[in-house]
Amino acid sequence: MDTVIRRADARRTTTPNATMTTFASPTQGASRQALWRVEMAPGAAGPDHVMAGEQIWTVVGGAARVEVAGEVVALAAGDTLVLPAGLPRRVHADAERGLEAVVTGPGDDTASGPGRDPVVPPWIA
Template identity: 45%
Template structure:
């Protein structure tokens, strides 16, 4: 039974957040990927879609979650289940930011959407990519 020690966790920083990989195929041999997301208050991720369901549980702070045209808020202890292949965007609550744990199947891929809310934050429609923190 593999144990992924805290010191072995992998950090990936993007302009929008810091993702800390807790388990993945390359870290513990998991068929599920588990990572922590930390975002500063007011920070927003890009409008994009994922080809697999994701489950987000808010640990601290909060977020506005835009999913397929609907907008909701989530706070500590809330869990948001985001279906596959729908446009989504996460914005961290101001001023507290967001800390969340996310679970998704290994090999999930992100891709741009054709109707971004903010064209400066959308992923390009250049095919699907596997984010570094899910490898």
């Protein structure tokens, strides 16, 4: 049987850095994967962090600069970045256009960072 998650059932989570809209996750119709949209205001930057699982980011609007393990990757609309598990990263939205991306990864993925214990972010759970 197919599971349908209606637009009205999408879950929104807002942090100081971005708004994530969860389309599917283990608690929202998916068995193991999570799929969400990230919207970042112009000039916003996420925290330095490490994800335990691989993530795939596709930029659908705006642009970004992503720091991955000390290297910088520039992304524009239409670009896809595969972020390996376990590497430190930080996402910076374009200063003028912001960032909108669709992201997928494991539904039990954990995020950790300097001085922070691993947690499953609410938009992934």
